[in-house]
Amino acid sequence: MKSLTILRHAKSGWDVAVERDFDRPINKRGARGAELIGQWLKRQKLPVDRIIASPAVRVTETLDIFQPAAGLDALEPHWDRRIYLASAATLIDVIRDTGRDAGHLLISGHNPGLEDLILMLVPETPGDDLRARVEEKLPTSALARLDLDIADWHGLDIDVARFADFIRPRDLDPALAPAMDDD
Template sequence: MKTLTILRHAKSGWDAPVERDFDRPINARGRRGAELIGQYLKRQGLAVDRIVASPAVRVVETLDIFRPAAGLDDLEPHWDRRIYLASAATLLDVIRDAGRDAEHLLIAGHNPGLEDLVLMLVPEGAPEDLGDRLRADVEEKLPTAALARLDLDIDDWRAVDAGHARLAAFIRPRDLDPALSPGTD
């Protein structure tokens, strides 16, 4: 059994004068969201033993806040340029490259690829199923700093495939602090 945690970067600052999208930082709201989601991971006791992440500035800054809040200070991310603005198919390749050793993999990156990845991996189920309700929430939107936790009945990441995951958790910053809901500042 493997678990995959998907973390979208925190809210970025569009006010920052940057030449490239890659260099865009997170803003104050994003910093708060990253911290809350990290604290949630720690409170829930959700294990992570490997992090693979986009090297974009907004992902690096998100993890710089998220990791200490989650109690993952000693876990250095593996920066993978393929994750930057990747499609779900490319993200699946990145996950498959994780090999056997990581039991609890966290991938941090961008939309729409991460949202599409969750929807690709988690099949639609019965309406009364919790995973299906969570999947519907992801289908609506995987907002910034949101975290999705997937369970996969595999022994090796190379075996991950579409439609074979169960969505165990989906949490957004606004679920932890209503002040971070859209339209509130």
């Protein structure tokens, strides 16, 4: 059995002038969300053996805050450019390629790819509230934890996962709930 933790980057700073989307940083609200989600993961004592992530600035800054808060600062992320704005199919390929022998893998990146990945991996089941929340939206700094009945990451395929957890920053601090759809 494997577990996959999916972490969307923290809220971006749209008020910062950057030449490329890749270079957009997170803002204060995003930093708080990343910290809260990291603290939550640490309290849950959920293991992570390996981290793969987009090298985009908003992801690197998210992990700079999330990892110490989660007690994962000893893990060096594997930066994979393919994750930047990737489709769910590409993310599956990345996980198959870089998961290696990790039992508990964390991937951090961007929407819509991460949201689509979750919806591809977790089959539709009547009354699945967690899947319904992801269908509504995978907000910034949200974390989904999936359990997979596979022996090797090469066996990753659609409809092989089930939710273990799903948490959003607003679940931990209502002040972080969006006023509007402002990701």
